[in-house]
Amino acid sequence: MTNLRTKDIIALGFMTFALFIGAGNIIFPPIVAQQAGEHVWLAALGFLITAVGLPVLTIMALSKTEGSIAILSSPLGKVASLILTVVCYLTVGPLFATPRTATVSYEIGFSPYFGNGNAALFTYSVIYFAFVTAVSLYPNKLLDTVGHVLAPLKIFALAILGVAAFIIPTGSISPAINNYVASPVSEGIVSGYLTMDTLGALVFGIVIIHAIHSRGVTDKKLVTRYAIIASLISGVGLTLVYLSLFKLGLGSHDVAPNAANGAVILHAYVQHAFGDLGSLFLTALIFIACMVTSIGLTCACAEYFSELTKIPYKILVLILVLFSLVMSNLGLTKLIAFSVPVLSAIYPPAIVVILLSFFWKKFNRPSAVIAPVTAISFLFGIIEGIKVTSFKNYLPEIVQTLPLNEQNLAWLIPSLIVLIICVVIDKVKK
CATH class of the missing domain: 1.20.1740.10 (Amino acid/polyamine transporter I)
Known part of the structure; x- marks a missing residue:
């Protein structure tokens, strides 16, 4: 060895x-x-x-x-x-x-x-x-x-x-x-x-x-x-x-x-x-x-x-x-304009996948927990991505009232809620 x-x-x-x-x-x-x-x-x-x-x-x-x-x-x-x-x-x-x-x-x-x-x-x-x-x-x-x-x-x-x-x-x-x-x-x-x-x-x-x-x-x-x-x-x-x-x-x-x-x-x-x-x-x-x-x-x-x-x-x-x-x-300005929306969208699901990977053995069916939570974080990640583009004015008013929206962390609470629901279902169904 x-x-x-x-x-x-x-x-x-x-x-x-x-x-x-x-x-x-x-x-x-x-x-x-x-x-x-x-x-x-x-x-x-x-x-x-x-x-x-x-x-x-x-x-x-x-x-x-x-x-x-x-x-x-x-x-x-x-x-x-x-x-x-x-x-x-x-x-x-x-x-x-x-x-x-x-x-x-x-x-x-x-x-x-x-x-x-x-x-x-x-x-x-x-x-x-x-x-x-x-x-x-x-x-x-x-x-x-x-x-x-x-x-x-x-x-x-x-x-x-x-x-x-x-x-x-x-x-x-x-x-x-x-x-x-x-x-x-x-x-x-x-x-x-x-x-x-x-x-x-x-x-x-x-x-x-x-x-x-x-x-x-x-x-x-x-x-x-x-x-x-x-x-x-x-x-x-x-x-x-x-x-x-x-x-x-x-x-x-x-x-x-x-x-x-x-x-x-x-x-x-x-x-x-x-x-x-x-x-x-x-x-x-x-x-x-x-x-x-x-x-x-x-x-x-x-x-x-x-x-x-x-x-x-x-x-x-x-x-x-x-x-x-x-x-x-192309220049730094164009690079940033192109990349920031993409990064904002994929960062939340990436964090979810990383953190939940430490708990795979705790779940009866890891996919039944990790996939829904990642999906909801990605959905809100897309919203975060739109917020940094010229299309932000097309977002509904309710987006501005989401908890932690000002901190660019609006995905966090919905992801936690879905995680709790999925964990409970996973434990009950076995």
């Missing part, structure tokens, strides 16, 4: 952590902190529940199914399970998340030097995806390239930023604004929920399992154990990074008053803390952060669609990278 060496277990945890931390994870907490003001740690509590807790639970759930979303969602039935799996992979892969890593890393790190022209973005994205392709073509070496090299570089850069946030403060704490005044915890929960890391975790599960297999570990119990350890290491890392970024954004009002987004705060802070070298440091950090996430997404999508279609893995890597290259040159 093959066991992982300690250094490989640590590298696996580092790799899992690095896969999650993209540009969005780095630029989002500072703006939450600035807007939450004196209520920042209440908002942080809510944020950590959904931005750390849910992704870690997702990896744990997938560790028992060899990283397969299809097995995890099997109680939905073959057709519904296939649709959910394919949509998850496409959405957080070549349709949105992978191209976004290139677009965001360019806009944050390189546009100050090369401008916002189409030619500059195209040249950058070609170079960027050439790196992604070079690493993604060899998934069995992922633990070596990402776990032992890229992830430590990423962690080192984040550690510098995190330590600086505590020893080089920026200024006074600003008052809370918007929903952070009255309900900082629930607003933090929604903010963490909207990072979409849980969907990312659904895709990364297969990458983590294959990384364990690449070291010759085949025993299912050991694979599950190592995946759970990796998820816990990544959870600790994510928590430390988010707390330091909240601290960074907490006093940022003096250097970046009323910032439009977290990127503005980060630029202002690194300039304040490190001078002109700060911009170069931020560029390197964002580049590595996005690169690792893009590699993970490309490998995961190629692995899944290779199993589904029997097309060779390396050919799929090239197809996915070329598609992502084209999509990245």
